Amino acid sequence: MKILIKNGRVIDPRHGTDEKLDIYINGNIIERIDKHIREKGSNIRVIDASRHIVSPGLIDVHTHLREPGYEYKETIKTGTMAAAKGGFTTIVCMANTDPVNDNKSVTEFIVKQSKLEGVCRVFPCGAITKGLKGEELSEMGEMYEAGIVAISDDGKSVKNAELLRKALEYARLFAIPAISHCEDEDLSKGYVHEGHASLLSGLEANPSIAEEIIVRRDIAIAEYVGSPIHLTHISTRGSVEAINKAKKQYRKITCDTCPHYFTLTDEATLTFDTNTKVNPPLRSKEDVAAIKEGLRNNTIDIIATDHAPHDFTSKDVEFNIATYGISGLETAFALSLSLVREGVLTLNELLKRFTVNPAKFLNLPYGELAPGKAADLIIFNPDREWVVDKDKFLSKGKNTPFHGWKLKGKNLLTIVDGNIVYRDNTF
């Protein structure tokens, strides 16, 4: 298919582009980016983007697709449809499926299923340890051959520091990064952030140091062995400060946060709404301010969704026994655009955290607009207002605390590999 996108404001942080341009897509690659490209020949689909922004497709380094094993929560098909709607053209899915993605057969299944039913690019993240049990290294070499781009026991830390050290050392064979879920399980027996709100709600709480101790530990281990480390869903002021300090002496540290950690505070849990139950928990106002500052000063490199879809019954219970997580793919970008309006980030800087930075971290050839590159891009309008309606989510997970929120900024069109995989009905 040939597509000509006309007159869009093209922003590409990788190449420093920010101007009105046309983009010509031929097949699965971008053939030309220029002012006033004339359509030649037939069978060219022309898209008028004159009132909108064209950017590289977004990359999510932290998605839960739930397949295999939990197809009632999400499938690769529904998860990737949700991703495309949210503006993501590439996603990395975590290993906590059933069976766990700790061997090549599961990796192969995810890769195959993604090609069959997925509407955006899917790269699996393999488990660090077998069964996510923190006892033995998983077969990361075979998984790497099958297609994993990172390793993580996300959902829990690798409690055994020696095992993490071995994992980081071993992963050097394949030059893939480790994604660290920072949580000291002995300190985190609760369900919400330990602070003023937990004092009021009486809900068992986790202190910030449960995260920060592991942030420091995992950085120390990575630095000692000389391997890269990526700290995911960072949520506390102490973590941001520790990472900022560590980055100054060790360059192989990257990290991400999620939109809910700069949009909501722990006060949201006072409603006992189980959609506010996430891990790590929603933090204090001071933490939220520090997360924004971390984004502003480049301590936080990436914005990830931690898309964690759940079936209705997993959330429609008492707070203590509800599952953790927010279905985030369809709201992440719009929520993040508020950072631009608040002056935390420029639009270019925000897009950098969704495109070039995750591509660089994962060593993937995406997240940029250039001739010869894959035609993965989105057209969005940062001013378009819409109301979040969970019942209209393409994800099976309707678990969002943002239902009914009026958001500003909407993805209108998503192209993956030269194919239009999502188009908003207003565009």
Added chain:
Amino acid sequence: MNWDKKDLLGIKELSKEEILLILNTTDSFKDISKREIKKVPTLRGKTVITLFYEPSTRTRTSFEIAAKRLSADTINISASTSSYVKGETLKDTAKNLESMKPDAIIIRHSMPGAPHMLSKIVDSSIINGGDGAHEHPTQALLDLYTMREKKGKIDGLKIAIIGDIAHSRVARSNIFALRHFKTEIICSGPPTMIPPYLDSLGVRVEYDMNRAVTNADVIMMLRIQKERGGISYIPSIKEYSTIYGLKKEHVKKAKKDVIIMHPGPMNRGVEITDEVADGPYSVILDQVENGVAVRMAILYLLIGREA
């Protein structure tokens, strides 16, 4: 002041006026318990369910007696006799009960927020009979009523709350209620049992129990919440008892007309000695007596006034 709430979920949601309305309404119900025929027709034709997922003698019996004295029909459901043991969810249990058209459901649950969840899915009035370490609003109201009855006022009182504050819904609800009045609240207990940020509620934390009780008008003792893991927060019961058990010498440091309170059940010899629990300053049984009247007032305000 009119009562316009469907539920009583916590003290945190109540204004000072609403608290006073309950206390003042209680006055008129207290006498009923002293009559020869302890029954009025106020809630005739109404159905009150007590749904208790945690063991309780005092609160459940108190609610049942309160409802019966107002002529309501009462049904008791406990976790061990409910479909909960067959795996039914709280929500489904509540919806099934709702189908039987009760007027009020009093729920006790180990999980904070369980009554709030119920209040959103059923039309019956929900009364929080204690939810985890969150709130126990009727206990706080009966405590305030007892303080006002014994001291003639609430404003100006110095109240020492001692024990496992971190896991105590009674402490939380009392603090939320007492903050509406000009009181001085001092919390004391092992540092592991004092929740972080407690001082943000306008409470003074005093680890030294002797200092905490000095010149107190009210000493409120709490038990270690073993069911919420409280025991792991201290080295031993023996050591806890030595440092934080209320003894006669502590009472001597308080005001001469101090009152000793305890929400029960007491662990005699642990957080309180026999001689203090049964001594002249103890109002522990008055609290129990007042509990019935307070709960009558609450049932009346929630489901009785249109009758």
